[in-house]
Amino acid sequence: MKSLVVKTAHCPQNHPCPSVEVCPVGALTQKGFHAPDVDMNKCIKCGKCVNYCPMRALVLE
Ligand code: SF4
Known part of the structure; x- marks a missing residue:
């Protein structure tokens, strides 16, 4: 079963x-x-x- 993973390295974390x-x-x-x-x-x-995150920091995997 997939779960939502936050790829913090992809997120600029400035907004x-x-x-x-x-x-x-x-x-x-x-x-x-x-x-x-x-x-x-x-x-x-x-x-x-x-689909919304332009940095692909949110992934279902
Ligand atoms: S928008 Fe993202 S966090 Fe919210 S229910 Fe859907 S997959 Fe989960």
Whole structure:
């Protein structure tokens, strides 16, 4: 079963993460400008954030 992985090395970590806003279940949170954290208990693996992040920092694998 796939799970959402945050590739922190791909994230410039210098901006509000736009993918936080597209998650339909509020599974993504961000502290400051750090790479976002994913709550795997909430994530339904829909892939919206994966498609939205231009840096490909969010991956279902
Ligand atoms: S895969 Fe979907 S449910 Fe999971 S964190 Fe990304 S947008 Fe939210």
